[in-house]
Amino acid sequence: MLMKSRALLFISLSLVCFLMWSSIGWAQAPREEIEITAQHLATLLNVGRLIIERNQTLINDSRIGNKGFTPEVFEHEVVDEFIGQTQIDLKHLPSHLPSLATELLPVLLQSSKEVVADAQFVINQRGIGYKNFIPATFGSQAARKFSNRSHVKIKQTTLNPRNLKNTPDAYEENVLKRLATQPALNTSIIEWINNDTTLRALTPIYYSQDCLACHGNPRGILDISGYPREGAQEGDLAGAISIQIPMKSR
């Protein structure tokens, strides 16, 4: 009789432990999934910016009309670069990818393609050199289009934004100030805020040599687009890609 009741107690405790463990597991899985998704989204937006930067000379070539830099060409280059950086093929997303990423990466890719499609008229103007279709303007529009289509908010932000819509909120400002004083990071800063209900991820962007034509020295002198140069140096913090994903909407 005693043995029986002990066995029953053991089974009950095991069951409770199992249920507790499994419930923790269920709770943790989405968090990890969201964090991985945020990183992939930041990488994809950054890859899009990189492709625009690589094609900048072509885009600004005043001698050519139709540049052939179509949304399809852009997509092809983005897919190749994304594979190179993450080993993930955006055209055949692997099954191990979190379902949230599987859902959202194609949306961001499509939004980015649409930005390039919208800009075709500007890109293909012959006789016009600088067209202001640059990584920053591409990124702003791609992020906006994507954010309008999903529950996830993406934004480019910096401490001294040229576009006031990119002004950092209190959280972003705090993290950017921290990043500005640290050596360059090649990872995102990810935190859960509001009682763990919202993920905030900031992926820093650093100035490359190409950026300095507009953002470098002489400080204060207007660049080609009419904004005063920031006097930045290669490797300085340019800003960040900020991502907000609420847990509830899953």
Added chain:
Amino acid sequence: MAFYNRNSILNSMIVGRPIINLRSITRGLRHLLKEYASQGIVPFLIGFGFFLQGCGLVFDAVEMVHPLAPHELSAICSRGQVRVGISVEPFRPFVFPAVYTDEGVRVTGLDVELIREVAEALTTYCGGQKPVVPTLHLTRFRDLFIEMNEGHLDLFVSSVGGNVPGARPVGLWYSIPYFHNDGVGAMIQNPEVAERVRAQFQHQAGHADTLAAIQAGLSGLTVAAQKGRTSHLYAEANLKNIRLLICDSLPAAVETKDPRIDVILSTHSILDYVTKHVWPDWHLLTRNDGTPLILTQEYFSIVTVEEHGRLQWFLNNLLYRLEESGRLEQMRRRWVEEDYAPTRRAATEGLPFEVSKVPDHYDQGQCRFATGR
């Protein structure tokens, strides 16, 4: 009473349309009906018209006496949109090339700022409940006249000369000026051309016949002008002894290497801007005293169709108010005199446009010698 206009030949040169214009015939009939309305002939014609199948003219006449459709301002209010044509060829500082901004593709310039003023005034006119949005149709300059005549636009603004002989196609109406004291200027690359023209002015000293000096100075030179613009009409009418090259746009003229262009004629304030900011290898052609050579004066107008009487008064009253308040002068200073970056202004105050309404791949085009001169 004329059923066709003597300007039709020049109009067809501008808009590339047949000389016989159905609209002008319709307009003539309407005018006749209006004249005889007081004599009781209109009721007779209306009664008679019911026996004629498909006689749209009679219904047009009825509508003129008792409008069945809302007038053009009501139509704009109910649409919440004013359809504005603007040239796809850049006429800096009036229209800058479209650029990409954080907000998307935008176009800016003095003409665009004026369009914003028109839209704001229309919003007030329409009750202010919802804003009247300007829908920009970026169209090739020569096509603006066609688009307007075919009813696809409510108005267009593209530094169009309002006082230029032969520049007004039949059926279009030009507002009072929004930009005064401009004119046709000239730019050159080779200083010898300038010396040659100035020598003619020196030669003419005391006679004060500017046209004769200009004709002699430019004689034998290859001179480029944009098709349909005031400079083209001026050259056709006044400069017989030049090799006239007709170009699709100002950038096309600048880019042309063969034949070598000696002089490019265009709007003075446009040349003033581009020689300072866009093509520093080109220089304004000046008189002996260093002042810019102006071949003829012109002012710029907003264009709409003749039938839109209410819109015409609305535009004239608005332009008069903007003139009186100093707003037009302020706009002129902002775009013509101040130092600024058009891209930045495009980002902050530029207007979007209907991408579907622009040529697939805007090409500034080419130049060719004028024929039949």
